[in-house]
Amino acid sequence: MLARRFAGFSSQATTELTGYALAFGISWALAHALTMRAHIRIDVLVNYLPDRLRYVMHLLSLIALAVFMGFIAKGAYDLVDESILFRATDISVLQTPLWIPQGLWALGIVVFLVLILLVILENFLLVLSGRGREAEALVHMRTYQEEVAEALEATGLADTKDGAK
Numbered sequence: 001m002l003a004r005r006f007a008g009f010s011s012q013a014t015t016e017l018t019g020y021a022l023a024f025g026i027s028w029a030l031a032h033a034l035t036m037r038a039h040i041r042i043d044v045l046v047n048y049l050p051d052r053l054r055y056v057m058h059l060l061s062l063i064a065l066a067v068f069m070g071f072i073a074k075g076a077y078d079l080v081d082e083s084i085l086f087r088a089t090d091i092s093v094l095q096t097p098l099w100i101p102q103g104l105w106a107l108g109i110v111v112f113l114v115l116i117l118l119v120i121l122e123n124f125l126l127v128l129s130g131r132g133r134e135a136e137a138l139v140h141m142r143t144y145q146e147e148v149a150e151a152l153e154a155t156g157l158a159d160t161k162d163g164a165k
Helices: 002-007 012-035 051-085 099-128 132-139 144-155
Strands: none
Touching: 012 099, 051 099, 051 132, 099 132
16 A cells, blocks of 8 residues: 555555455454354344243354355365366466465364354253353353443453542
């Protein structure tokens, strides 16, 4: 950006590399968002269900997410496999072998899928052992109190007492 703005030229290689970074950065962030319970969920009706039914609904939502990500992971694998088969490269100056950025992206998708399956297993076992509330705490949307506590901690204000540090 600086070279484009001040020197009047641009490197297409930077555009290529930032595109790759964006793609696999997003795929890897999906797993993090799951562990932080940051995925968007519409659970207005689920909150009014009886406990046992609510636990089942949480498991079903995770299973649906796993099925969807299974299809995405299969497509990602097929894409990487095809790029390797045809020795595909980017059409830019760098001529990056496409299996490298696609492989990093696909690996992030697979890690997300594996994490979903582990969370399903953990929740299933917790529900079976009668610890449904613990299972729900792992997957339910974060409460406003949790969001506020995280924001205060990030700003360093969580340790304050009566406004003084």
